[in-house]
Amino acid sequence: MAKWGEGDPRWIVEERPDATNVNNWHWTEKNAGPWSKDRLKELLNDLKISQNGVDCKITELEKIEGEASANNRKGKLIFFYEWDIKLKWEGKLSGGSDVVKGEVHIPNLSEENDVSEVDMTVTIKGSGEEAQRVKAFMHNVGRNEIRTQLKEYIRSLKEEFSKGLILPKKGENSVKPDNVSTITSGFNKKINMEPVISPENKQIGCKLDTKSIEMSEKFQCRAEEFYNAMTRIEMVTAFTQGHVKLEAEKGGKFALFGGNITGEFRELVPGKKIVQYWRYKQWPDQHFSEVTFNIEEKEDHTLVTLKQVLVPASEVEQTQENWRRYYFDSIKRAFGFGAFL
Structure with missing residues (x-):
């Protein structure tokens, strides 16, 4: 029987740009945590949500806790992400006198659930008819806009951040999309x-x-x-x-x-x-x-x-x-x- 590193072509380094991880056989992992935090801030901070005489904006990404990683094994990409996010927002009715402030809490953004199913709670500080109308707007319209940005984060994680995890084979300048399959954790x-x-x-x-x-x-x-x-x-x-x-x-x-x-x-x-x-x-x-x-x-x-x-x-x-x-x-x-x- 072959000893460690002997006899198996998966252990032989072929001619390629990096001369490592031949045929993408070995498990490789890339920490997506810092990148994810920056990307989520970029997508959510100062997000403007306006429609039907209501103007709202995300003013701060107050909390983002969790982790994310992208993994490669035998040409398959495996993604793991789990985030607890809290946003601050403010809004105003057209012609209204009060600026309404509140929060949006997203406790479980993970690959287990589709973005459309992720819990998202909208709260406000204060009360009154104007405040309730702006809250209803954020609940019905604002949450959908935030979900759109979360979908963009997931797309970026899978298509942009993961570049380089699956390496081209000998004689190829890039990885062919058909050679990549993706599963989630x-x-x-x-x-x-x-x-x-x-x-x-x-x-x-x-x-x-x-x-x-x-x-x-x-x-x-x-x-x-x-x-x-x-x-x-x-x-x-x-x-x-x-x-x-x-x-x-x-x-x-x-x-x-x-x-x-x-x-x-x-x-x-x-x-x-x-x-x-x-x-x-x-x-x-x-x-x-x-x-x-x-x-x-x-x-x-x-x-x-x-x-x-x-x-x-x-x-x-x-x-x-x-x-x-x-x-x-x-x-x-x-x-x-x-x-x-």
Whole structure:
């Protein structure tokens, strides 16, 4: 078997402008946070909204908290962004005597929801008929104008900021649009995750006939790379291709495959070990198994040993098959961690 860096054409540097990341095979990540803040300020600050005798303007981007990134793996772009935005605005009726001031709060701008579905709350300071009319205008017209600017931010993130993440192949001066496909992280804040264990008895699950599963799998990657594939939201999304919630810390919850798999991280040792409480949606209510991944880096591969206890006896065979199909095989396909040719 080939040793690290030997025998696989994906490791061979071909003639290209940068001589790196051949065929865009490796996972690359670009922090879009600072760029996003500047772009959102550019799009929203001093935005004028006028119609039917009402004139309003965004006067300040008071708060913008969150993060954004663009990732490339095997020619696919994966975007993650999550922003909490607060805007100050002021407006006036044509011929009116009062300047109305207020705020717009956008708590959850993320790739999980279409911009048309993003929550947006309009408030005002003060009261009176004029103030209420201007508020109604901002609610009905102003929010749509702001959504248009948010759409432009997302377009810029995907088309402008991400330039250079996917590199042209040998003999090409640019990346052909047909060679680029895009998926989003699907970070799902709407999943309601109940506590995994009862604080009263500290017992996992409920009484039923259970068995254990033990499996091992070889991956052509570093131990740290497999660990990242199981704990980084962008990478988990890439191999599951579905809605994901993930908090990679002790006690942090996760939900994968559209909420069909849920659980909690119990122990995390980077590059070495992951312990989870884990359940399949169809199992008896509140019953969780315990899954331990032991990750051991060898000379030319990484060996992952999985042990799962308290699996409902009737689900053992299907659960074992699903580990191989939806986790191990999918991870190998998504990140090129399969056997070298």
